[in-house]
Amino acid sequence: MTSILKTIGSVVSSRGLDKPTYEVLSSEKEYELRRYSPAKWVSYTVKCMKKKEAQSDGFWKLFNYIQGENETETKVEMTAPVSTKIEPGAGPNCESTFTVSFYIPPEHQENPPQPKNPNVFIEDRPGFEAYVRSFGGFANEESWVNEAQKLSEDLKEKTSEIRQDFWYSAGYNSPFQLFGRTNEIWFMKK
Template structure:
């Protein structure tokens, strides 16, 4: 009973904190960073694991649909019915999985949106439970280097496109070529006050 109460308090705190952009205990993939110019930084990420799904809808609806599918997986829609918290888990058992930030969105070759939740670093493909939903898959993401531009506020497709163009211009001005399609990364739920949101556009670059 006490464990459930504590867990409820933690989840409530995380929900309220989300309104103003406070991410209570949310793990992020590790990376090394160095500034470039114009608010752009270069980040080097190591290998990581993600749960992902492909959605054939427009960008915002795809994000919502993909989020629901992946949330279903981390909230127990898996082979072990593992109890999963959106924020860092209260220590109940070793079977808890915390959602990490950001939620990633990109396009696949057929035009669908690929939505990803990155798994906490302690998990591997061998130890994660299998998704019950056939639309959700677990993938190994290789080490990658990105140019990243962070912004707040509006994260509509038009806003993301403007920021992507700004990022690509900065890269061109610095003689850096992109090495793949741009991605969108979102760190906060829809109810977060816009000016407190952390949003990013990222473009892979070659070393």
């Protein structure tokens, strides 16, 4: 119980949490271009209509993993952000594919504990470059889409080098943190 409270406490502030490493390649008023280092993430994929439902389902599957639901029953520290890859469905009333992920902390990067849940998997993300838009507040379905659309519009004028088939949301804070919240939209550079 104490470790669960500690984990939830660290998520509340997101201070002191390990985060993936990156270098800022360029910075504009509304976004940055970042180069992320290769890293392992623990992930869960679900198809559904609403991002909020997918994130909640994925979060708890991954939270169980870090609480020891893995082959070595190892507790893994919480990290930030919780990233969600969004692959939009073919139409307005179609399910989208959501892959919710936690960054695996440095001490487990070489050999992460394997998940017991067959639907949770270790994802080996190669290094990548992403256009990143940050915004504050409590993000909801509408604000994620609005911020993604703003980033898309900003980038249309500057580059055609972005992936159009998916995008990421990244949330750094627990729902219990009221102030100083950080959310990001990531568009992958081709």
